[in-house]
Amino acid sequence: MLVAINPYQILPIYTHREIQLYRNKKLSELPPHIFAISDNAFQRLQRLKENQCVVISGESGAGKTESTKLILQYLAAISGKHSWIEQQIIEANPIMEAFGNAKTVRNDNSSRFGKYIDIRFTPEGAIQGARLQQYLLEKSRIVFQSREERNYHIFYCMLAGLSGAERERLQLQEQSPSQYHYLAQGGCFTLPGKQDAKDFADIRAAMKVLSFKPDEVWCILSLLAAILHLGNLRFKATEVANLEAAEVDDAVNLERVALLLGLPNASLNAALTQRTIFVHGEHVVTSLSKEAVLEGRDAFVKSLYDGIFVRIVRRINDTINKQPAQPVNSIGVLDIFGFENFDNNSFEQLCINYANENLQQFFVGHIFKMEQAEYQLEHINWQHIEFQDNQDILDLIAMKPVNIMSLIDEESKFPKGTDSTLLEKLHVQHGNRSIYVKGKTTQTSLFGIRHYAGVVMYNPLGFLEKNRDSFSTDLRSLVQRANNKYLVDIFPHELPMDTAKKQPTLCVKFRNSLDMLMRTLSQAHPYFIRCIKPNEFKQANDFDQELCVRQLRYSGMMETARIRRAGYPIRHVYRAFVERYRLLLPRTPPLEQCDCRLLSRQICESVLPANADRQFGRIKLFLRDEDDALLEAERSRRMLKCIVTIQRGFRRVLFRRYLAKYRQAVLTVQRHWRGRVQRLRYRTMQRGFHRLGACIAAQQLSSRFSMIRSRMIKLQALSRGYLA
Numbered sequence: 001m002l003v004a005i006n007p008y009q010i011l012p013i014y015t016h017r018e019i020q021l022y023r024n025k026k027l028s029e030l031p032p033h034i035f036a037i038s039d040n041a042f043q044r045l046q047r048l049k050e051n052q053c054v055v056i057s058g059e060s061g062a063g064k065t066e067s068t069k070l071i072l073q074y075l076a077a078i079s080g081k082h083s084w085i086e087q088q089i090i091e092a093n094p095i096m097e098a099f100g101n102a103k104t105v106r107n108d109n110s111s112r113f114g115k116y117i118d119i120r121f122t123p124e125g126a127i128q129g130a131r132l133q134q135y136l137l138e139k140s141r142i143v144f145q146s147r148e149e150r151n152y153h154i155f156y157c158m159l160a161g162l163s164g165a166e167r168e169r170l171q172l173q174e175q176s177p178s179q180y181h182y183l184a185q186g187g188c189f190t191l192p193g194k195q196d197a198k199d200f201a202d203i204r205a206a207m208k209v210l211s212f213k214p215d216e217v218w219c220i221l222s223l224l225a226a227i228l229h230l231g232n233l234r235f236k237a238t239e240v241a242n243l244e245a246a247e248v249d250d251a252v253n254l255e256r257v258a259l260l261l262g263l264p265n266a267s268l269n270a271a272l273t274q275r276t277i278f279v280h281g282e283h284v285v286t287s288l289s290k291e292a293v294l295e296g297r298d299a300f301v302k303s304l305y306d307g308i309f310v311r312i313v314r315r316i317n318d319t320i321n322k323q324p325a326q327p328v329n330s331i332g333v334l335d336i337f338g339f340e341n342f343d344n345n346s347f348e349q350l351c352i353n354y355a356n357e358n359l360q361q362f363f364v365g366h367i368f369k370m371e372q373a374e375y376q377l378e379h380i381n382w383q384h385i386e387f388q389d390n391q392d393i394l395d396l397i398a399m400k401p402v403n404i405m406s407l408i409d410e411e412s413k414f415p416k417g418t419d420s421t422l423l424e425k426l427h428v429q430h431g432n433r434s435i436y437v438k439g440k441t442t443q444t445s446l447f448g449i450r451h452y453a454g455v456v457m458y459n460p461l462g463f464l465e466k467n468r469d470s471f472s473t474d475l476r477s478l479v480q481r482a483n484n485k486y487l488v489d490i491f492p493h494e495l496p497m498d499t500a501k502k503q504p505t506l507c508v509k510f511r512n513s514l515d516m517l518m519r520t521l522s523q524a525h526p527y528f529i530r531c532i533k534p535n536e537f538k539q540a541n542d543f544d545q546e547l548c549v550r551q552l553r554y555s556g557m558m559e560t561a562r563i564r565r566a567g568y569p570i571r572h573v574y575r576a577f578v579e580r581y582r583l584l585l586p587r588t589p590p591l592e593q594c595d596c597r598l599l600s601r602q603i604c605e606s607v608l609p610a611n612a613d614r615q616f617g618r619i620k621l622f623l624r625d626e627d628d629a630l631l632e633a634e635r636s637r638r639m640l641k642c643i644v645t646i647q648r649g650f651r652r653v654l655f656r657r658y659l660a661k662y663r664q665a666v667l668t669v670q671r672h673w674r675g676r677v678q679r680l681r682y683r684t685m686q687r688g689f690h691r692l693g694a695c696i697a698a699q700q701l702s703s704r705f706s707m708i709r710s711r712m713i714k715l716q717a718l719s720r721g722y723l724a
């Protein structure tokens with residue numbers, strides 16, 4: 001587990017030097033660092049061939065997204081192939097951030113969705129592919145922003161970065177975001193240090209890298225432009241047969257929207273202002289009030305943008321999620337919204353906090369429950385550590401029968417269900433439970449939950465509508481016939497009008513995706529990164545102690561520190577331990593004949609200090625981090641010694657072989673020389689010894705040969721000496 005405090009400044013600690021420094025190190029060898037966690041996960045993946053996951057949590061602005069990027073940067077660097085797929089995975093990030101991040105009061109680049117990115121590695125350790133999963137994009141932001149907040153970055157980037165001709169085609173004559181209702185409500189248009197036009201060029205380049213086709217990109221831009229024009233569309237309240245009604249009071253924008261969505265003007269007009277209901281087997285058309293029309297338009301826009309986002313993620317996955325030829329292991333990184341408690345908490349906060357309860361349970365389960373259960377099972381000496389188990393909160397929200405989510409679901413489907421009937425039912429069902437809080441006299445319309453991180457009061461207003469997660473069936477069936485192919489793809493299932501209610505609710509969809517995530521996490525070896533926000537003002541060198549302690553407390557860090565100090569993070573099955581460390585003893589019998597428990601004890605006694613804290617369980621040995629580091633260091637030292645000895649012996653053998661060959665060569669040369677001398681002598685004798693000159697010449701030659709011969713003999717002797 002790593003506690004990472006956001007420095008709110010660029011520190012020179014993420015360079016190539018640090019990547020090299022933390023490569024192949026043990027966790028406790030160097031000061032804590034996000035690269036140490038990343039490297040350890042990678043080492044485990046390679047050594048044990050098991051999946052790893054890193055769960056990053058913390059409040060908005062605490063540094064989760066930056067931490068995720070640093071992990072990806074490290075993994076890409078050490079996998080070291082600089083392959084195209086690596087580039088594609090990295091380039092997915094600017095696209096996701098453009099469509100899913102926005103400026104909030106807490107964070108100028110706040111991720112308004114959760115994400116899990118699973119990076120797969122080949123057995124050799126190269127990145128093979130990746131898969132992205134997104135959770136619960138904040139939809140309300142598309143139609144409304146609070147003061148000092150912005151809509152999703154992509155809108156501002158698009159307006160700043162499109163060419164004049166492109167803006168003309170999209171009918172975005174106004175370049176300033178202040179001219180678009182959906183972008184203007186927060187009163188914030190530019191951000192210090194952010195260059196929207198440049199970012200737009202980067203987003204387009206990234207889309208190219210991820211194989212988005214030009215017409216696909218154009219369809220997306222057309223839909224974004226249509227959203228902006230829809231936001232500007234004006235309606236007028238009227239009356240039809242003494243009933244409230246509304247009509248479009250803005251032919252220009254209606255035409256723009258119709259053109260960009262590829263729909264006939266008149267049909268769009270009707271679908272926006274009327275509703276067809278199914279009564280006694282007949283379709284009846286009714287007019288909508290202006291208020292209902294605006295609500296219907298916003299609901300459509302929210303679903304449309306969410307659909308674009310989902311489709312972009314799917315498109316990215318089509319490119320980066322290459323099916324491996326053989327089973328491979330992965331490292332997953334979860335960057336998910338932290339716990340939320342605002343002045344007004346709605347359905348989104350309930351979902352987000354439920355996700356955090358799940359992660360807390362995963363954490364508690366891993367750190368406390370499983371660990372202490374194992375100590376018990378192994379019969380080691382252990383003083384039980386108390387911890388806060390949040391299982392009953394999970395039960396209340398979504399696990400046990402008649403839980404809060406199932407009540408919301410039931411009420412959403414019930415035709416007469418309203419937010420206040422929901423509140424009544426919640427009170428009746430759970431009112432007497434200690435973790436459920438009824439609003440006090442000033443908050444009678446609220447209900448609360450005692451979460452692991454504190455009490456949160458929820459306002460049920462709008463819960464049912466948000467949970468239904470749908471928009472007008474008239475609009476839905478109309479867009480099915482649109483000319484914009486991308487739009488048709490976003491809403492693929494043409495549901496008959498009377499079955500629209502059967503669409504899964506948001507509760508169901510969110511729970512399903514969360515269940516899947518928890519299953520994936522539970523099959524991997526986890527690491528936890530707790531991001532801490534140092535102050536509320538995004539300031540460097542400003543450490544608000546109270547704020548930090550609060551974050552540490554509710555994330556269970558105090559209990560974690562206690563269990564980490566008292567517990568045994570390293571455990572080995574005896575046989576595996578002996579296999580790894582037997583070389584630390586001078587002589588050991590073959591593994592099959594060993595009493596592995598006894599031998600493990602002997603190894604520990606010979607290497608670790610006498611007072612080292614270790615425990616011998618039934619089948620496992622339990623060690624502290626520092627003792628494990630000692631064992632590893634000693635093992636590395638012995639291995640190095642062995643390698644040097646082997647190398648020396650090997651060199652000697654090589655030298656012998658070399659000398660033997662050399663000797664052979666000398667003998668061959670000698671043999672040839674001797675033959676030649678004999679032949680020369682013989683020929684000289686043949687030509688007549690009586691010729692004195694010839695005789696002298698022969699003698700000179702002979703003495704030269706003798707000299708060469710004696711040198712050869714000396715060489716031979718030398719080589720014999722070496723051999724000896």
Ligand SMILES: Nc1ncnc2c1ncn2[C@@H]1O[C@H](COP(=O)(O)OP(=O)(O)OP(=O)(O)O)[C@@H](O)[C@H]1O
Pocket residue numbers: 006007008009010011058059060061062063064065066067107108109110111112336337338531
């Ligand atoms: N390690 C870091 N080094 C330098 N600055 C950082 C670091 N981590 C975070 N920051 C700064 O803090 C800002 C917020 O961080 P980040 O977006 O990662 O928060 P978050 O926890 O993902 O928030 P949210 O939940 O709102 O998405 C960043 O834009 C950056 O300016």
